[in-house]
Amino acid sequence: MATQAPAHSVPAGTPLTIDAAHYLGVSPIRHVKPEWRIIVAERAFRPNPENPQADWLPTVVVPALKLIVEDRGPVKSFASIGAGAGVDILTGIEILGATVVGATDVFPDITEAAEWNIRQNLSNEHPVDVHVNHGDLLTPLQGRGLSFDVIYENLPNIPIDNANALEEKRKSSNFVPPRTEKIPQFAHDHLLALHYVALKQSLEFLSADGFVISTLGGRVPLEYLSRLAVESGLTPDFLSYSWKLQALGEEVLPSYAELETRGLGPFYYYPVEALEKTFNGISTRDSGVRAIEIEKELLPYRITATQAWQAYQAGQRIGHTVAVLKSARR
């Protein structure tokens, strides 16, 4: 179990100030402090408040959380698996109005900073019961009698059998402990194993009408994302479907192309023009409802990672779709 630093001692890492309204695109800020003082631990994923449009949290997670509140009103308890700096928890408190939160991440230095970040930026008017611990997926929160209405995960997609090799250059965002669980072949082949195990573990933590939201930079067909939920014993739905320009294409595309040569995937990409045209004018809510239909419309433009890497080198802009999968108790 983590030995958490006392709340008053500042953890190690790089300080960052975040104007919550600007970062989240939400105004006024009601449930947390309007200006967040954050410490980013060395191995933690750094939020990008300078350019919120390039950050997953404001562009993918915030719209999904807003839909949840529209549908069911305030949400009492919220957890994040792999919380990094903990700004996702602050976001859950702000948008969902959560009063009980749980956060995990792999290393104690990350969770120590995350806990400090969360506690430091709470508002006196909105008390929150905070549970943070380090370790694998949800196991650090076991044994506390906790259940959650919404569990969020934005875990990395990486080949599970590469876990040991990755240890050497351990950067938390691509670290996965060696797994002992039985993983369905399709999840293994499409780098979805960590999401699958997280969903399986969530069954133990979900409240009666609770659900998990998995944000997936889906380079794989939606059918496989749905299967993740079904094979974990949950019911799938898509909250939203959108797209992103492939950032750091010269690093990411050859990696996915190489995985294809090892028989994994295929991993799918699209020319940016096709994504712009197909998603044009579709609201967040409609994108979720029509996700399967949109994927069909994109089919003629779909290319593999190997083709995408060639197109990228020839100067073409390449993107991939992003799905927010909602996996609910049956």
Ligand SMILES: C[S@@+](CC[C@H](N)C(=O)[O-])C[C@H]1O[C@@H](n2cnc3c(N)ncnc32)[C@H](O)[C@@H]1O
């Ligand atoms: C892309 S970051 C997401 C950070 C944050 N949740 C957000 O959305 O901004 C993925 C996080 O998952 C964590 N992670 C990776 N494997 C994990 C595991 N097996 N258990 C818990 N956390 C894990 C990483 O350390 C990293 O902080």
